[in-house]
Structure formats: C-alpha cells, structure tokens
Amino acid sequence: MLPAxxxxxxxxxxxxxxxxxxxxxxxxxxxxxxxxxxRPTSEAEPLPGPQDxxxxxxxxxxxxxxxxxxxxxxxPAPAPGGLxxxxxKLFRVGEDWYFLTxxxxxxxxxxxxxSFAVGRVVRAHKWLYRxxxxxxxxxxxxxxxxxxxxxxxxxxxxxxxxxxxxxxGIPELKTILSGVVxxxxxxxKNFGAKVVGLTCTLASGSTIFLGKVVWTGERAPLPPxxxxxxxxxxxxxxxxxxxxxxxxxxxxxANSYSNPSIPSFILQDSELLxxxxxxxxxxxxxxxxxxxxxxSQCLSFYTKVACFPADQGTITSLYKTSxxxxxxxxxxxxxxxxxxxxxxxxASCAYLFCQRKFLGFVKTNPVLSKLMATRREEGGDTAALVxxxxxxxxxxxxxxASRLSMKEYLDSLLDDNxxxxxxxxxxxxxxxxxxxxxxxxxxxxxxxxxxGTLAFFLVMKFWMLILxxxxxxxxxYFMPIFIFGAAIGRLLGEALSVAFPEGIxxxxxxxxxMPGGYALAGAAAFSGAVTHSISTALLAFEMTGQIVHxxxxxxxxxxxxxxxxxxxxxxxxxxxxxxxxxxxxxxRGRKIRSGGRSAPGPDGSTPLPSRAITTLAKDTPxxxxxxxxxxxxxxxxxxxxxxxxxxxxxTVRRAQLVQALQAxxxxxxxGQQRCLQDILAEGCPVEPVTLKLSPxxxxxxxxxxxxxxxxxxxxxxxxxxxVGFVSWVELKxxxxxxxxxxxxx
Numbered sequence: 251m252l253p254a255x256x257x258x259x260x261x262x263x264x265x266x267x268x269x270x271x272x273x274x275x276x277x278x279x280x281x282x283x284x285x286x287x288x289r290p291t292s293e294a295e296p297l298p299g300p301q302d303x304x305x306x307x308x309x310x311x312x313x314x315x316x317x318x319x320x321x322x323x324x325x326p327a328p329a330p331g332g333l334x335x336x337x338x339k340l341f342r343v344g345e346d347w348y349f350l351t352x353x354x355x356x357x358x359x360x361x362x363x364x365s366f367a368v369g370r371v372v373r374a375h376k377w378l379y380r381x382x383x384x385x386x387x388x389x390x391x392x393x394x395x396x397x398x399x400x401x402x403x404x405x406x407x408x409x410x411x412x413x414x415x416x417x418x419g420i421p422e423l424k425t426i427l428s429g430v431v432x433x434x435x436x437x438x439k440n441f442g443a444k445v446v447g448l449t450c451t452l453a454s455g456s457t458i459f460l461g462k463v464v465w466t467g468e469r470a471p472l473p474p475x476x477x478x479x480x481x482x483x484x485x486x487x488x489x490x491x492x493x494x495x496x497x498x499x500x501x502x503x504a505n506s507y508s509n510p511s512i513p514s515f516i517l518q519d520s521e522l523l524x525x526x527x528x529x530x531x532x533x534x535x536x537x538x539x540x541x542x543x544x545x546s547q548c549l550s551f552y553t554k555v556a557c558f559p560a561d562q563g564t565i566t567s568l569y570k571t572s573x574x575x576x577x578x579x580x581x582x583x584x585x586x587x588x589x590x591x592x593x594x595x596x597a598s599c600a601y602l603f604c605q606r607k608f609l610g611f612v613k614t615n616p617v618l619s620k621l622m623a624t625r626r627e628e629g630g631d632t633a634a635l636v637x638x639x640x641x642x643x644x645x646x647x648x649x650x651a652s653r654l655s656m657k658e659y660l661d662s663l664l665d666d667n668x669x670x671x672x673x674x675x676x677x678x679x680x681x682x683x684x685x686x687x688x689x690x691x692x693x694x695x696x697x698x699x700x701x702g703t704l705a706f707f708l709v710m711k712f713w714m715l716i717l718x719x720x721x722x723x724x725x726x727y728f729m730p731i732f733i734f735g736a737a738i739g740r741l742l743g744e745a746l747s748v749a750f751p752e753g754i755x756x757x758x759x760x761x762x763x764m765p766g767g768y769a770l771a772g773a774a775a776f777s778g779a780v781t782h783s784i785s786t787a788l789l790a791f792e793m794t795g796q797i798v799h800x801x802x803x804x805x806x807x808x809x810x811x812x813x814x815x816x817x818x819x820x821x822x823x824x825x826x827x828x829x830x831x832x833x834x835x836x837x838r839g840r841k842i843r844s845g846g847r848s849a850p851g852p853d854g855s856t857p858l859p860s861r862a863i864t865t866l867a868k869d870t871p872x873x874x875x876x877x878x879x880x881x882x883x884x885x886x887x888x889x890x891x892x893x894x895x896x897x898x899x900x901t902v903r904r905a906q907l908v909q910a911l912q913a914x915x916x917x918x919x920x921g922q923q924r925c926l927q928d929i930l931a932e933g934c935p936v937e938p939v940t941l942k943l944s945p946x947x948x949x950x951x952x953x954x955x956x957x958x959x960x961x962x963x964x965x966x967x968x969x970x971x972x973v974g975f976v977s978w979v980e981l982k983x984x985x986x987x988x989x990x991x992x993x994x995x
Contacts, residue, residue, distance in 0.1 A: 455655060579799065602780065602820070664770060733773070786807060868930070902934065910933065
C-alpha cells in the first residue's frame with residue numbers, strides 16, 4: 251500500500267512524449283495523462299493547428315525523476331537481513347495466529363494438569379470411603395468432610411485472591427465482548443484463582459453436582475493467562491488505523507475467550523459453535539477462523555497428551571453407546587421427541603426463573619446479604635454440607651444414585667435397554683460397589699422402582715443445583731444441566747417403553763423403543779434451552795459418537811429453545827441481571843418486535859428512544875463554542891453545516907477541540923470574529939459519521955445494530971439533519987420497559 255498522495259509513473263522510458271501518473275488520493279485511485287499545462291480558451295480563439303502541437307521532447311531535455319520526486323527517490327532499498335526477512339515472511343500470515351497457537355497449547359497443558367489432579371483426588375475420595383469400614387459415623391464423615399473441605403478451600407482461596415473469581419465466568423466475558431471494561435478481571439491473579447478453585451470444585455465430584463467427567467468435565471472458561479488488548483485503546487491520530495486496531499482487538503479477545511473452554515469438552519466443532527451461541531445472538535463470522543485455529547491446536551495437543559498415558563490407539567467418543575443403527579426410531583416417535591423438547595423448555599423456564607429469583611433473594615435479603623458479605627466462606631461451607639449430607643448413599647442418596655460419578659451418570663442414562671422392562675420380572679440386589687457393567691442397578695429400588703428414583707432425582711437435583719450456584723467459588727454449570735436433561739428424557743423414554751412394550755408399529759414393522767435415545771435428546775434439549783443455544787445437539791452427537799438420532803434431537807432442541815427464549819433470559823443473561831452487569835437484553839416475542847406494549851410508531855413499530863443533542867455549527871462564534879464546551883461533558887460533539895440547516899457533517903472530539911481553543915489565536919482584523927470553521931481549519935480534525943439511524947428505525951433494528959457492531963451510541967438524522975442521539979443506556983431502558991412495563995401511576 252502507498253501513502254496518500256504518492257505517485258506511480260508508468261511509460262517513463264526516455265523518448266516517451268508523455269508520462270502516465272496514477273495518484274492515490276484519500277483512498278480513491280485515479281489515472282490521468284500528463285500533458286503540458288492547459289488554459290481555458292475563448293470562443294474567438296482559433297484551435298491549435300499542427301504547427302502548434304508540442305514537439306517530441308529530446309532525451310536530454312526531459313525532466314529527471316529524482317528532480318521531480320525529490321532527492322533519494324530512486325535510491326535502492328537495502329537488502330533485508332535474515333531477521334528482517336523472517337519477520338516479513340511470518341507477519342505476512344499474521345501475528346495473531348502464532349499468539350493463538352501458543353495460547354492453545356498452553357491451555358491444553360493447564361487443562362491436562364487440572365484433569366490429572368482432579369482424577370487423583372476423586373479416586374482418593376472413593377478409596378477413603380471404601381476403607382473406613384462399615385461404621386456409619388466414619389462413612390458419613392468421609393463422605394461429607396472431603397467435599398466440604400475442597401469447597402471451603404476453593405471458595406476461600408479464590409475469594410482471597412480476587413473477589414469476582416466465582417461462577418462460570420461466561421457472563422463476565424459476555425459483558426467484556428460487548429465493549430464494557432471490567433477492571434482487573436483479566437488479571438493474572440484471577441487466572442490463578444480460577445485454576446486452583448476449579449480444580450478443587452471439580453474434585454468434589456457429583457456430591458456437590460458440579461463435578462467433571464473423567465478427562466473432560468464441564469469447566470468454566472478460564473481468562474487468558476497473559477494480557478490481551480484493552481477493549482477501548484487510546485485513539486490514535488489515524489481514524490482508519492484506530493478502527494482497524496479496535497476490530498483486531500475485539501477479534502483477538504473473542505478468539506482468546508473461546509479457547510479455554512475447549513478442554514472442557516474435547517469436541518471442537520460443537521464447542522466452536524456453542525461459545526458464540528452463548529456469547530451473542532449475532533456473532534461476527536470474522537471471529538470464527540481464529541477461534542477454530544486456536545481450538546484445533548488446543549484439541550490436538552490435549553488429546554495427544556491425554557491418550558499417551560492411557561495407551562489409547564486413537565481418539566474415541568466419551569460415552570460409547572450401542573444404539574440400534576438400522577432403525578433407531580420410528581417416524582411416529584418424532585411427536586414424542588417434540589413433546590420432550592417442549593417439556594424440557596417448560597422445565598428450563600421454571601429452573602431459570604427460580605434460580606434468578608433465589609440469587610436475587612440472597613443478594614437483597616438483609617440477613618443473607620450480610621452473611622455473604624462478612625462470612626462468605628462459612629455460608630458456602632454450610633451449603634456444601636447440606637448437599638453432601640443429602641447425597642449420603644445409605645440415606646436419601648440411595649434413592650438418587652448418589653454413588654455414581656458424573657461420567658457414570660451419563661453412561662447409565664444413555665443405556666439403550668429399558669430398565670422398567672428388565673425389572674418387571676426380576677429384582678436385582680443393590681451391589682456393595684457400583685458395577686461398571688450394570689450401572690443401572692443404582693437407579694433401581696424395590697419400593698421406589700425406576701420411575702420413583704428418576705423422579706426423585708429430578709426433584710432433588712432441581713433445588714440442589716440452584717443452591718449450589720450460590721456458593722462463591724469457580725464452577726461450571728453446563729454438565730449438571732446436561733445430566734438433568736438426560737434424566738428427563740430417560741423418564742419419558744421409560745414411560746413410553748412401558749406403554750408400548752413391543753414398540754410402535756410403523757409400516758407394518760415393530761421396533762422396540764430405546765430410552766437412551768430420549769435421554770440423549772433430553773440432555774441436548776434442556777441444556778440448549780437453559781443456555782439458549784442450538785449447538786448442544788451437535789455436542790451431544792460428538793459426545794456419544796451417534797448421529798442416528800440427528801432428526802429427533804434437533805427437533806427437540808428447537809422446540810425447547812422456542813419455549814425458553816420466548817419466556818426467560820438465558821442462564822448467563824440471568825446471572826448478568828443479578829450481578830447488575832451492563833446488559834443489553836434480547837428482544838423476545840413477535841409483539842415486542844413489532845411494537846410491544848409501548849406507543850407504536852406510524853408503521854406500527856416501536857419508536858426509537860432518542861434524546862436531544864447539543865450541536866456545534868461551523869458558523870458558531872468562538873465564545874459560544876467555549877460556553878458549550880464548558881457547560882457540557884460530552885466526549886464528542888456533532889458538527890453541523892450551519893445553525894439553520896443542521897446538516898450533520900461529522901464529529902469533533904472534546905479533547906482535540908479544547909486543545910484547539912487553548913491555542914494562541916492568530917491576529918485578526920478589527921471587527922473580525924473567529925468562528926468554529928476557523929478553529930477547525932487550524933488543525934482540529936473532524937471525524938466522519940459512518941453510521942447513522944433514522945427516526946423511522948424500529949427498536950428491533952437498532953438493537954440488532956448495537957448487538958452486532960458492539961456500539962455504544964449512534965446519532966439520529968432526518969434527511970441529513972441531526973435530530974437526536976441514541977446511547978446504549980436508552981436502548982437498554984426501552985427494551986426493559988417493553989419486557990417489564992412499569993406499573994401505571
């Protein structure tokens with residue numbers, strides 16, 4: 251690329267009678283032929299004849315290029331050295347790719363270390379519970395004290411390092427990607443607190459129901475281990491360079507944030523879609539290539555390291571299933587899968603509503619809020635003790651398969667055999683230890699039956715998971731809701747297998763019902779409804795290695811999302827609301843999109859919320875400009891052509907305008923007065939307004955622009971005239987009033 255105003259000359263060999271000049275001016279490429287200077291001719295002046303044509307210049311009379319371009323213009327550039335050549339070749343690809351590669355490998359190493367430590371701690375807990383003997387007191391203490399100690403250390407350590415290290419971290423990352431700065435959240439201290447806290451939380455296992463699965467458990471995204479570009483860098487003089495740098499920084503942040511959750515699933519395709527789906531409704535396509543490259547590096551390195559000690563020949567699915575491949579389901583079962591999706595959608599709405607209300611109650615209740623502020627660790631320990639006591643296997647935990655780990659939960663729920671039919675004529679005994687070949691024995695009780703244990707599991711885990719989210723410690727919440735949805739699907743599948751013991755007849759062929767397929771669809775549907783993501787269907791396929799249920803699972807996920815997205819914000823948006831982070835709510839419902847419950851515009855759409863602005867006209871006297879700047883605190887001022895026309899010409903930054911006003915004014919003739927146009931001509935830059943809104947723009951259209959481009963404010967113009975200003979705050983307030991209209995006075 252050439253700088254503005256540079257010249258490229260062609261056909262400059264000696265003996266040519268003209269030169270061709272290509273000028274690059276303000277980004278516009280124009281080609282012209284350079285003749286001798288022209289002057290306007292009058293009508294009476296005769297046209298030049300052949301005798302007046304310019305003669306061909308001789309080689310010795312042609313102007314030399316160095317004289318025209320300046321000294322040193324034709325000096326050959328020095329040959330690049332070895333380092334310069336290597337730097338030029340590497341940076342031709344882009345330095346972000348190397349940064350993302352290093353970050354992916356580093357996160358794979360950290361994740362593998364965490365998984366190794368968690369596996370050791372979980373096995374030690376099982377060994378301790380098995381070796382203490384048959385005494386109920388010792389067994390109860392070994393079952394409860396172990397996870398309580400881990401939760402206490404996780405909460406105390408992370409909170410002592412950084413007070414905002416608790417939770418999954420996705421709500422904070424979603425806020426940062428919207429352009430809001432969260433101070434010290436991306437600090438290295440928070441990264442260390444997250445790593446240590448997550449290791450202890452995942453090691454508590456299914457006792458707290460925030461555990462993990464073998465090598466890969468659901469894990470909260472870790473903040474990048476080294477600094478990233480800030481969301482709002484200081485503006486450089488070049489506006490185009492500033493925009494490119496801001497876009498580059500935003501893409502780097504999006505790619506970096508999507509990487510740390512890769513080892514949580516070891517499923518590149520589904521995670522690559524899951525992260526943008528949970529972060530934003532409108533995720534730019536330009537952010538996918540970097541994320542995919544970084545995640546592939548992390549995935550390949552992690553799987554090689556993880557498979558090496560296990561002596562595995564290749565990478566296989568996490569949960570190996572044995573679903574029937576020839577006829578996995580009959581067409582009439584599609585109706586039941588859609589009904590399952592609707593049930594999961596309703597259950598997710600109930601869960602999201604109760605979870606958000608309970609978190610709000612904990613933060614607003616005077617007693618609980620004071621306890622969480624002064625004795626936060628004691629409150630978390632109490633909640634962990636309650637959860638561990640309820641899951642004690644010889645007690646209530648007997649009816650909810652509490653001896654199973656997070657992986658064993660999914661392995662058993664995805665079983666393709668019908669437990670209800672297997673126990674119809676037999677009563678298996680409860681084994682002393684879980685049998686890896688018959689994990690479904692843990693779900694059977696002679697008095698409760700399979701249906702009773704599944705229903706009791708759903709009821710208890712519903713409020714226990716809500717209680718676990720109040721513990722101030724780093725944790726991941728995806729795997730628990732995934733298992734919860736699998737239990738919903740398993741319950742429906744068992745009921746259908748009892749209602750149709752021989753299967754559903756379709757086309758003269760009868761095939762038995764597989765409850766495991768309903769468990770797979772329920773897991774994807776409920777987790778997708780809670781997170782408002784559709785990519786959980788692909789995640790379920792990759793986890794099980796089965797794609798034979800692609801159609802019913804997708805139907806269930808779509809039905810669940812249709813119900814959940816029209817009623818409740820997602821789990822992460824609800825956490826943002828409770829934590830009072832900057833939040834731009836999503837417009838839900840056709841009525842709200844087309845007008846809602848506010849006063850509609852002329853075309854029936856919701857009017858755009860805009861407020862009056864203070865403009866500066868080019869003919870404004872200097873004294874008036876000083877008064878406007880002194881009486882307002884705006885970061886930039888809209889510049890209009892004149893006071894009468896109010897045609898928007900651009901914007902002027904406050905800092906640059908103040909600097910220009912403080913400069914020593916030139917001498918003026920008596921009676922002459924300086925105006926804003928003179929100040930701008932002396933060097934104060936005017937920035938163009940590339941994007942504007944119209945008064946006829948609907949609220950839904952404005953929301954899409956703010957969401958897609960991560961905007962903070964926009965001007966409103968009518969036929970070029972500046973009439974208003976819309977900021978992120980006004981848009982949020984307008985959407986909130988549509989969703990929850992204020993009570994009439």
